[in-house]
Amino acid sequence: MTDIETTRRAALGVLGASALAFAAAPATAGGHGGVDMSGKTVEWVIPFSESGGSARWANFYAPLLSEQLPGNPTVVVRYRPGAGSTAGANWFQEQDTADGTLVFGTSGSTQFPYLLGDPRVRYEYNDWQVVLASGVGGVAYLPPDLAGMMDGLDATPLQDTDFLWGSQGATRLDLVANLAWKMLGMTVDPIFGIEGRGDGRLMFERGEANIDYQTSPAYLRSVVPMVEDGLAVPMMTWGALDDDGNIVRDPTFPDIPTFKEVCEATPACETEGDAWDAWKAFFIAGFPAQKMVFLPATADADVVATFDKAFKDVIAQPDFAEKAATTLGIYPQMTGQAAENAKSLATEVPDSAKAFVVDWLQEAYGVSLD
Structure with missing residues (x-):
């Protein structure tokens, strides 16, 4: 069994188990490491237009995140479409915001060019710090x-x-x-x-x-x-x-x-x-871990911990599952190690699958990724 297959099997197990957390995620102990975001604005950037599923996902979470972050900062969703999300992801790769006032939301359309080695990709998922992964259908x-x-x-x-x-x-x-x-x-x-x-x-x-x-x-x-x-x-x-x-x-x-x-x-x-x-x-x-929230590589460790706890607290709210089911559907919402495993699942595919798709894209659409 290859390392990728082992990782995928482990991540699949986490996705199944985390479905239970969707209905009742426990709150975590600990403080916010002294992080206070009072009076600040958090920009949640998605690399798509305002009319799709990513916009609905981000706008659902934004006010809930504001309630749980220390100091209740305003969380504003911004749209940065272009090149099927590649332009926005390339932009995020260059950001060095460390204080938590910038987060980035991706989807499978950001993951797939990365997986396929699209030459337009200048971003690296391994540089980004994941704090939420959402399954979707x-x-x-x-x-x-x-x-x-x-x-x-x-x-x-x-x-x-x-x-x-x-x-x-x-x-x-x-x-x-x-x-x-x-x-x-x-x-x-x-x-x-x-x-x-x-x-x-x-x-x-x-x-x-x-x-x-x-x-x-x-x-x-x-x-x-x-x-x-x-x-x-x-x-x-x-x-x-x-x-x-x-x-x-x-x-x-x-x-x-x-x-x-x-x-x-x-x-x-x-x-x-x-x-x-x-x-x-x-x-x-593309789907069991389709949408993810990232902080830049430069974000401080206590900031990352603060966002992780905030999302855990959002998911732990008694009415969260009902609200999410109506707006997002019934899917796992993952934080912590589950989000890390979901990130691995979403950013690795077997070489054989990649080779098939690369050949098919060339044959069907004349798309070359060389």
């Missing part, structure tokens, strides 16, 4: 007329339809969706260059795209109303992981089949082999 959906073409879970009838969708980029989190649709034998042409998944949803709403997916926070807020109004129909979720690393139904959307179920029902798709192994590896890297 994703839901793909269709217009009602196209959803009605499916034969139960079998997507074969969709193979003769030309699909368009708005994508952040070939090497971003969207590769999970692009590869899934390819495995189902569908012809889905991405329009690359949107600044966030929320912009992709807007394309769907305007009729400029006829397929889309959103991460759970954005789906709950913006797509569920479309489903209720008969304007969209869920096709599948990407699923969730059980304690043994198996794909199971997403606990936030237990009535929606997973991609694995749809794949099993579609003759063109297989749940074993190189394509499946690569898809699952990048799904694991």
Whole structure:
């Protein structure tokens, strides 16, 4: 067993165990190391636009974090989109703020270019200090007329339809969706260059795209109303992981089949082999620990401890699980060693999976990462 496989197995166990902490996380003992943030403003920067799931996640946590940090500083979410989040991450890499007045929120679209060795990446996850890791899911959906073409879970009838969708980029989190649709034998042409998944949803709403997916926070807020109004129909979720690393139904959307179920029902798709192994590896890297909060490498140790305790205290609030389930979905929220393990899970994939995806990106989109 390789070191990466050992780390992934350990991290998967932590993700399963930390689901319990989602409902009842214990408060930690200890003070804040003398840190007082009275009168200060904490800028929580996300490298996306204000219309997607990352924005909803950050804006959910920001006031709760303010309540738990010593001195109750104002926590303001700032948006720094560009290059599918690479521009913002490159910017954060250069920051040397030490006093806790700057934190950075990433997603799978920040992780994947790093994993694939995208030459535009000038950031290093190992330099950043993680204080929160949030699991999340994703839901793909269709217009009602196209959803009605499916034969139960079998997507074969969709193979003769030309699909368009708005994508952040070939090497971003969207590769999970692009590869899934390819495995189902569908012809889905991405329009690359949107600044966030929320912009992709807007394309769907305007009729400029006829397929889309959103991460759970954005789906709950913006797509569920479309489903209720008969304007969209869920096709599948990407699923969730059980304690043994198996794909199971997403606990936030237990009535929606997973991609694995749809794949099993579609003759063109297989749940074993190189394509499946690569898809699952990048799904694991992109969703069970998709969103993370970091302090810069220069942040003082007592500042890091202060943020760690603050997030623990947020999660320990009696009404947190209910609030989070409504806004973010039912997923682990990890701090401390669990967050560190989740970071490892999200920033390492087997070499075989990387090689498959690199070759596929070149073949499918002419994207070279050499």
